[in-house]
Amino acid sequence: MSRPARRALVLLLCGLAPAQPGAVRAPRVGAGSPACADARAVPGEPAADLHCITLLPTDAAPAATGTAELRWVPTPFGTAVTRDGEHVHRVRVTARGLPEPSALGPYTTYIAWATTPVLDPVVKLGVVDDEAGAEGLVAFNKFLVLVTAEASPDVEQRAGRLVLRGQSASMLMQPHDLPFLLAAAAAGGDSAAAAHGHGGHAHGEAKAAGAPGEAWIAPPMHPKVSMPEALMRFRPAVAPFLPSADPATLADAIPRRLVRLRDGDTLRLEAGLVRRRIRGRTLVMYGFNGQYPGPLIHVDQGTSIVVEFTNRLDMPTAVHWHGIRLDNRYDGVPHVTQDPVPPGGSFTYVVRFPDAGIYWYHPHHREDVQQDLGLYGNLLVRSPRPDYYGPANREEVLMLDDLLLADDGLVPYGREHATHALMGRFGNVLLVNGEPRYELSVKRGEVVRFFLTNVANTRTFNVSFTGARMKVVASDVSRFEHEEWVESVVIAPAERYVVDVRFETPGTSALENRIQSINHLFGYFFPEVDTLGIVRVAEEPAVPDHGAAFSRLRAYREVSAEIEPYRRYFDAPVEKDLVLTVELGELPFPMGPLVRMDSLYFNPVEWSGTMPEMNWIATTREVKWVLRDPATGRENMDIAWRFRVGDVVKLRLTNNRYAAHAMQHPIHIHGQRFLILSVNGVPNENLVWKDTVLLPVGATAELLLELTNPGRWMLHCHVAEHLEAGMMTVFEVVPDDAGR
Ligand code: C2O
Ligand code: CU
Ligand code: CU
DSSP, X not given: OOHHHHHXXXXXXXXXXXXXXXXXXXXXXXXXXXXXXXXXXXXXXXXXXXXXXXXXXXXXXXXXXXXXXXXXXXXXXXXXXXXXXOBOEEEEEXXXXXXXXXXXXXXOEEXXXXXXXXXXXXXXXXXXXXXXXEEEEEOOSSOEEEEEEESOTTOOSOOSOEEEEEEOGGGGOOOSHHHHHHHHHHHTHHHHHHHTTSTTOTTOXXXXXXXXXXXXXXXXXXXXXXXXXXXXXXXXXXXXXXXXXXXXXXXXXXXXXXXXXXTTOEEEEEEEEEEEEETTEEEEEEEETTEESOOEEEEETTOEEEEEEEEESSSOBOEEEETOOOOXXXXXXXXXXXXXXXXXXXXXXXXXXXXXXXXXXXXXXXXXXXXXXXXXXXXXXXXXXXXXXXXXXXEEEEEEEEEOEETTEEOOEESSSOSOTTTOOOOSEEEETTBSOEEEEEEEXXXXXXXXXXXXXXXXXXXXXXXXXXXXXXXXXXXXXXXXXXXXEEEOTTOEEEEEEEEOSSEEEEEEEEEEEEETTTTEEEEEEEEEEEEEEEEEEOSSOOHHHHHSOOBOHHHHHHHGXXXXXXXXXXXXXXXXXXXXXXXXXXXXHHHHOTTOOOOSSOOSOSOHHXXXXXXXXTEEEEEEETTTXXXXXXXXXXXXXXXXXXXXXXXXXXXXXXXXXXXXXXXXXXXXXXXXXXXXXXXXXXXXXXEOTTOEEEEEEEOOSOEEXXXXXXSHHHHHTTOEEEEEEEOTTSOO
């Protein structure tokens, strides 16, 4: 039996009719539970359909009602997933109006289960009755929730009569008119495109002759999601851009160098064109000081350095020091804290380091182009305390990235406006420190501390090492209150995590990105595994052996103590709200009708770009990503919040599930630091100071924002194309003695 046919049969057996297109967006409103209230556009409320499933009765118990609430699972990361990238939910089932079980047959109790569309595997959630609910962890991409009458509370297999059933929002993804629409679009490609004034755009054919960047090169198809060939005819409605230089005139970039700087030292930093060879292509890219990534800067906490920056690019730029609470005038944001540095121009930054940890620098001008082409580097800020982290045999600093490469070279960027305005520019080659393959050799039992930074335009990674134990120690601006064992690290653009990993088994351990991708055409999930690198583990034992210290999870009491004075604000009312959403103009054909189809399902995190030939054609001219202050109705740069130095503000972010195109957003705040107090009402029990928070689709997070640093600071989405599409605001922090 074919896969869809088998699924249809399973659905019928469960008494579940496949969803009808058009019925999908309606939130399934449940009774009784607050998380099951209709959350459409209500700040502070998680979206109903992603967080609540209404259970429907069968003929066996027509008066019964029930809900399955999908509660947030606390995690050190932006969202809880398995090592394979399946989202984990705490599913809580409650029911009312169930008949006496014995009335239905030889039964004594009701049991709630969660299972996949093919009914295997099954998770037993537990006994439900009018008094008590059942709950358990569920990590299926698509799932059913079932309540059955059973002979005993101890049964491990579902055998009795079904009384209630429901399905996850992801089940509503169905193969239906999407393929037909695309086929039609492809067949009528030229005329349809011409009618919309886009596809046949004057900026030329794919593969026309000429210098790079003078013609579009279409992104290659996703290897596992094929599209009608004719879709490759569509082009973004902007001119293509790539840095134009004859590669023969450029020097090969070299791997980054370590620069150790002491208090008051000066670093000369130059952004310029470089030649790179990646996967057999010779590419013209950008680099700081001719290196990839930029120089790795080691400094001590409490010091400051001078950076004499020169722009040798073919466009204006500036350097932003991400996560660092420095003087506002050196924050490197063109038109906010400085004028852009023109080609040939220079600017001197003074960067001070109040906090230990891993930080990074990148341009804040056309990030979608400049950062993607290689302008990024790390700063490792050392605490004076030798035991700041646990003992490790070595430290490795890794920048995770992706690059969009076609047979003929890089897929060009949009010259006047960014392309990839909806999903962001997903690359198809994953990079560690600018290379497609990372390698490390260690001895058996070595503890390696990895400092991870995600510098991709839009991709959220879910990375792990095979056959090695890992614990998470720190994130953006501090250590956690206590270390935790983790299966994988979910890291959104601009976030940092510090993990300790112990390689106990000789052989090789693979650094992998394991995710669940979606074939939107046929409505199913499929796993993707990319190997980012290899760690070779020798037989020879590591000396010293840090095994004993590694096996203990350390509590960082100084972190808790530092947070203590802020606890009195934890229950304070929310002072500021932001709703994250999108406004769509006239999208190029066939993207318009596609995006507006009610049946599109938005996963809490979109891990992969599975429709590259669709994704690239929307530009920031047609798409506006929005931060909206519901208190004033103002959006983006009009929001104009004002705070005073010393303020501690509770800020709530709600990622609107019902936006025309919903997606996760890594929201970053410059110059200050914040705590993530709760997500979807579930308190965070292991706090850490952050500068970037990942907001999955439909999620609401409450942040405690500490304002200590005066000036004009940005708050924005760190998906480069969302930033280009307007998803930013500037707030002002005035000195304590000034009026508010
Ligand atoms: Cu990484 Cu506005 O910054
Ligand atoms: Cu920043
Ligand atoms: Cu965004």
